[in-house]
Amino acid sequence: xxxxxxxxxxxxxxxxxxxxxxxxxxxxxxxxxxxxxxxxxxxxxxxxxxxxxxxxxxxxxxxxxxxxxxxxxxxxxxxxxxxxxxxxxxxxxxxxxxxxxxxxxxxxxxxxxxxxxxxxxxxxxxxxxxxxxxxxxxxxxxxxxxxxxxxxxxxxxxxxxxxxxxxxxxxxxxxxxxxxxxxxxxxxxxxxxxxxxxxxxxxxxxxxxxxxxxxxxxxxxxxxxxxxxxxxxxxxxxxxxxxxxxxxxxxxxxxxxxxxxxxxxxxxxxxxxxxxxxxxxxx
Amino acid sequence: xxxxxxxxxxxxxxxxxxxxxxxxxxxxxxxxxxxxxxxxxxxxxxxxxxxxxxxxxxxxxxxxxxxxxxxxxxxxxxxxxxxxxxxxxxxxxxxxxxxxxxxxxxxxxxxxxxxxxxxxxxxxxxxxxxxxxxxxxxxxxxxxxxxxxxxxxxxxxxxxxxxxxxxxxxxxxxxxxxxxxxxxxxxxxxxxxxxxxxxxxxxxxxxxxxxxxxxxxxxxxxxxxxxxxxxxxxxxxxxxxxxxxxxxxxxxxxxxxx
Numbered sequence: 401x402x403x404x405x406x407x408x409x410x411x412x413x414x415x416x417x418x419x420x421x422x423x424x425x426x427x428x429x430x431x432x433x434x435x436x437x438x439x440x441x442x443x444x445x446x447x448x449x450x451x452x453x454x455x456x457x458x459x460x461x462x463x464x465x466x467x468x469x470x471x472x473x474x475x476x477x478x479x480x481x482x483x484x485x486x487x488x489x490x491x492x493x494x495x496x497x498x499x500x501x502x503x504x505x506x507x508x509x510x511x512x513x514x515x516x517x518x519x520x521x522x523x524x525x526x527x528x529x530x531x532x533x534x535x536x537x538x539x540x541x542x543x544x545x546x547x548x549x550x551x552x553x554x555x556x557x558x559x560x561x562x563x564x565x566x567x568x569x570x571x572x573x574x575x576x577x578x579x580x581x582x583x584x585x586x587x588x589x590x591x592x593x594x595x596x597x598x599x600x601x602x603x604x605x606x607x608x609x610x611x612x613x614x615x616x617x618x619x620x621x622x623x624x625x626x627x628x629x630x631x632x633x634x635x636x637x638x639x640x641x642x643x644x645x646x647x648x649x650x651x652x653x654x655x656x657x658x659x660x661x662x663x664x665x666x667x668x669x670x671x672x673x674x675x676x677x678x679x680x681x682x683x
Numbered sequence: 684x685x686x687x688x689x690x691x692x693x694x695x696x697x698x699x700x701x702x703x704x705x706x707x708x709x710x711x712x713x714x715x716x717x718x719x720x721x722x723x724x725x726x727x728x729x730x731x732x733x734x735x736x737x738x739x740x741x742x743x744x745x746x747x748x749x750x751x752x753x754x755x756x757x758x759x760x761x762x763x764x765x766x767x768x769x770x771x772x773x774x775x776x777x778x779x780x781x782x783x784x785x786x787x788x789x790x791x792x793x794x795x796x797x798x799x800x801x802x803x804x805x806x807x808x809x810x811x812x813x814x815x816x817x818x819x820x821x822x823x824x825x826x827x828x829x830x831x832x833x834x835x836x837x838x839x840x841x842x843x844x845x846x847x848x849x850x851x852x853x854x855x856x857x858x859x860x861x862x863x864x865x866x867x868x869x870x871x872x873x874x875x876x877x878x879x880x881x882x883x884x885x886x887x888x889x890x891x892x893x894x895x896x897x898x899x900x901x902x903x904x905x906x907x908x909x910x911x912x913x914x915x916x917x918x919x920x921x922x923x924x925x926x927x928x929x930x931x932x933x934x935x936x937x938x939x940x941x
Binding site for chain 2 (some may be wrong): 432434435438474552557558562564567568599605614618619
């Protein structure tokens with residue numbers, strides 16, 4: 401343990417893991433509440449084009465990824481609001497456009513597939529001091545807004561129509577959620593990688609809600625699980641010599657499995673089962 | 684009918700087209716202070732569309748709506764409107780307690796980045812007691828029965844200190860006992876001066892509370908007057924227009940006709 405901590409790259413990796421582990425579920429909770437769990441994946445693919453744009457132009461890939469991911473997130477929200485394309489088709493288009501754009505631009509930049517690989521699956525041990533600063537600033541911003549505005553974001557995600565009738569600027573907050581998700585994805589890009597970042601936004605929430613009744617507890621517990629998975633994943637990936645990204649996600653999934661079993665047992669003991677109502681009446 | 688400027692709802696010539704298909708044509712509808720108005724009609728008659736247009740959720744292709752004497756576009760005292768959507772929308776993807784959902788009705792009274800105040804907490808507690816769920820405050824919404832979830836959504840509207848309740852099918856899928864307690868609750872609220880615009884398929888135990896019933900048929904008002912004028916017991920709208928084709932041109936495919 402002490403040997404591990406004596407490496408500077410491991411220190412940076414652990415600090416990046418703390419920020420990522422807290423920020424991803426902080427905004428992910430609202431995506432789950434809105435039933436937009438796959439939005440993070442769509443934005444992640446778009447961010448890949450942003451990374452490639454950075455490789456092509458010589459700007460820092462983290463910065464170009466933020467800009468392109470935020471633009472992509474705003475476009476998704478606008479399509480959802482005004483477009484005639486259904487949400488899942490809009491997401492599918494982003495998946496394909498983002499992935500092929502990323503690979504194409506990387507080819508044009510004359511970079512190898514291995515370079516792109518480090519963004520797709522994360523390469524936390526190559527995080528530089530400069531990267532760490534960007535990650536820290538953006539993560540603090542995401543956490544502050546996701547927690548500070550949680551009454552507003554809760555109202556919008558719980559019942560969008562009620563919020564609109566109540567005079568809440570729903571469009572503004574919807575775009576804010578998408579933008580925060582996009583920023584989180586670029587924060588987590590170096591830690592878990594673009595293809596797995598959505599897992600860190602969603603799986604801790606899915607795990608915590610197996611055991612909770614209130615939104616606030618779910619939100620806080622999801623952030624705690626995210627922190628545990630990110631730190632635990634980095635440490636165990638060092639011990640067993642695996643890539644940190646997939647290790648973090650597998651750890652989060654293991655927490656989910658335990659929570660699901662425990663939650664089911666608890667509900668059975670309490671003597672009543674809670675059907676989850678996925679049906680939504682639309683007229 | 685009162686022409687007083689504080690009239691909660693005044694709609695004139697409201698027309699709505701969805702995907703270019705006319706769904707509402709020239710509907711005039713008023714709700715006066717303290718009045719309980721029921722908007723009836725079969726599925727696809729346009730009754731839900733009307734409340735969605737009147738609350739600004741969907742755009743109108745024609746007509747005007749005034750809320751408390753102010754045109755809809757300039758109406759900012761949103762806390763005066765308590766919108767109670769269909770219950771199927773109550774449960775979201777993450778658990779939430781009764782207290783949390785009702786507290787979201789206080790947003791109009793709260794500041795950005797602020798803690799909830801004692802006044803917020805008091806209003807939430809009062810609203811939850813009003814709907815008879817004080818012992819379920821910390822329960823998750825998904826643990827409650829349909830009728831209880833409906834009451835939580837009403838409490839959320841009451842927490843904002845709403846003067847006009849706009850309710851979309853609150854009795855749908857609620858058993859008779861819960862409909863009775865809903866009727867008792869709404870009766871008390873109207874007695875205290877709350878105005879209600881209720882969209883319903885059938886009235887059931889709410890019938891004695893209704894001051895005025897409006898029946899929509901194919902996007903137009905087919906009947907307006909006291910409940911006694913409705914033909915048939917609870918499915919008035921179904922029997923009213925025997926002799927007319929059940930599905931008029933242009934409205935096919937919307938909703939299910941019984």
